[in-house]
Amino acid sequence: MSAPAAPNEDLPTELPGVVVRRLTAVDAVRYRSVVRANAEHLGRDGDWQDEIAASIGDVEHRFGDAPDADRTFGIFEVGVLLGQVTLVHGAPPKWGLGYWLTDAATGRGVMTVSIRAVLTHARVTLGATEVLARVSHGNEASIAVLERLGFAPIARLTSSTRWRRVLS
Numbered sequence: 001m002s003a004p005a006a007p008n009e010d011l012p013t014e015l016p017g018v019v020v021r022r023l024t025a026v027d028a029v030r031y032r033s034v035v036r037a038n039a040e041h042l043g044r045d046g047d048w049q050d051e052i053a054a055s056i057g058d059v060e061h062r063f064g065d066a067p068d069a070d071r072t073f074g075i076f077e078v079g080v081l082l083g084q085v086t087l088v089h090g091a092p093p094k095w096g097l098g099y100w101l102t103d104a105a106t107g108r109g110v111m112t113v114s115i116r117a118v119l120t121h122a123r124v125t126l127g128a129t130e131v132l133a134r135v136s137h138g139n140e141a142s143i144a145v146l147e148r149l150g151f152a153p154i155a156r157l158t159s160s161t162r163w164r165r166v167l168s
C-alpha cells in the first residue's frame with residue numbers, strides 16, 4: 001500500500017461539477033460546521049453521534065496524514081461541501097467505507113457517483129481489493145446506494161448488516 005500520490009487532487013465524478021477531494025486538517029472547521037448544521041439529519045439512525053460530537057481538534061486529527069489514517073474525501077459542488085466518503089483504514093488491502101450527504105444534497109445521485117469515484121481511487125492508488133460497509137437495519141437510502149454500487153450483503157448482525165464489494 002502507498003500513500004495517495006496527490007492527496008488534494010480533485011477527482012471527477014460522473015455528475016458534472018461534482019468532485020471529491022481528500023480532506024486535510026485545513027478543512028476541519030468547515031467540515032465541522034456542515035456536520036453541526038446537519039445534526040438532525042445525521043442523527044436519525046444513530047451512526048453519526050461521534051461525528052456530531054467531534055471537536056475541531058478531533059476532526060483535524062482524523063484528517064491528518066499518518067500512514068494508518070482513514071482517508072476522508074469531501075464531496076464538493078462549486079466549492080460547496082455536500083458530504084463525505086471515508087475509506088476506513090482496516091486491514092489493507094481491505095478497507096471500510098463510511099459516508100453521508102447533507103440533507104439538501106440527497107435525492108440526486110451525488111453519493112452514488114462520489115463513492116464510485118472513491119472506489120476507483122482506492123483500487124488504482126491504494127491497491128484496495130475489497131471494501132466493507134456496515135448499514136443499520138432500516139437505513140433504506142444507504143442500502144440502495146450500496147446496491148446501486150454492486151455491494152452484496154455478507155452478514156446480518158444484531159443492529160446492522162455488513163456489505164462487501166470486491167474491487168477488480
Ligand SMILES: CC(C)(COP(=O)(O)OP(=O)(O)OC[C@H]1O[C@@H](n2cnc3c(N)ncnc32)[C@H](O)[C@@H]1OP(=O)(O)O)[C@@H](O)C(=O)NCCC(=O)NCCS
Nearest residue numbers: 042099100101106107108109110111112134135141142145
Ligand atoms: C445514505 C445517503 C448518503 C443516501 O443519499 P441519497 O441521496 O439517497 O443517495 P444518492 O446520492 O446516491 O442519490 C440517490 C437518489 O437520487 C436519485 N438519482 C437521481 N439521479 C441519480 C443517478 N444518476 N444515480 C443514482 N441515483 C440518482 C435516486 O433515484 C435516489 O432517489 P430516491 O431516494 O428518491 O430513489 C443519505 O441518505 C445520508 O446521508 N443519510 C444520513 C447518513 C447515512 O445514513 N450514511 C450512511 C451510513 S451507512
